[in-house]
Amino acid sequence: MxxxxxxxxxxxxxxxxxxxxxxxxxxxxxxxxxxxxxxxxxxxxxxxxxxxxFASEPSLAGFSSSVIARVDRLPQPVLTRIERFLRRQLDSVGSGIAWGGAFAAAAIMTIILMTPYARQFANRGTQPTVVASSNSNAPAANQAANAASNEPTMADNDSHADISRLESENHSVAVWSEPRRDTTVIWLPDQP
Structure with missing residues (x-):
């Protein structure tokens, strides 16, 4: 005891x-x-x-970061330093590639979405095209209208019209409109 x-x-x-x-x-x-x-x-x-x-506890704010900084200042083997350098470079390149890919995707989407609006804006200033028969058997009024009109014909422009609707009940006459260019075409077949 x-x-x-x-x-x-x-x-x-x-x-x-x-x-x-x-x-x-x-x-x-x-x-x-x-x-x-x-x-x-x-x-x-x-x-x-x-x-x-009575005793106050010391502040530990920043303690871990100061220890890590001190450890980082210790001499490192050459291979470890090279490995850390390459990792930092790859991290920065990887983030650059990611940002570049995001910008490229945004640019492609913008082009895809804006193309119809750009075409519409580009066609806004064009004059309506009037096409009439240039047949020698056509009525004199049509030939006079063609001669008086200094506007280019569809054959002169060699463009392709998008026909939105056909209008005519008479099978010998075709009338169609192309509203984006504000064009109406009347076709009269050759008459013997």
Missing amino acids: AECGEISMMLGAFEDSELEPNEMQEVAFHLARCESCTGLLADYSTLGRNLRS
């Missing part, structure tokens, strides 16, 4: 749970029977609480 002198030396470590399990058991057994050692343990507890209340 341990004496109070031996137990009093272990009370601080007992308070902080720093004893071996068999020593912890021995001190706890002694404290259950000895009031003076129990009072001394209470004094140690009060003194520890008071000391902890």
Whole structure:
């Protein structure tokens, strides 16, 4: 059995749970029977609480970053430095490729979506085309209208009209309109 002198030396470590399990058991057994050692343990507890209340904890803000920076400043093997350099370069190239791909996709989508509007804008300034029969058997009124009109004919432009609708109940006459160019064409077949 341990004496109070031996137990009093272990009370601080007992308070902080720093004893071996068999020593912890021995001190706890002694404290259950000895009031003076129990009072001394209470004094140690009060003194520890008071000391902890006066001491301020150091600020740990930035501690981990400063440790990492210090470790990074340590001499590194050449292969490790080359590997880190190549990784940084690949990371920057990879992000550049990703941004370039995003810009290219946006440009392609813009071109695809804006093409019909650009065509419509480009055709906005064109004059309507009047096409009439240039047949020698055509009525004189049509030939006079063609001669008086200085506008180019569809045959002169060699363009292709998009016909939006056909209009005529008479099978010998065809009338169609092309609204984007504001053009109406009347076709009269050759008449013997």
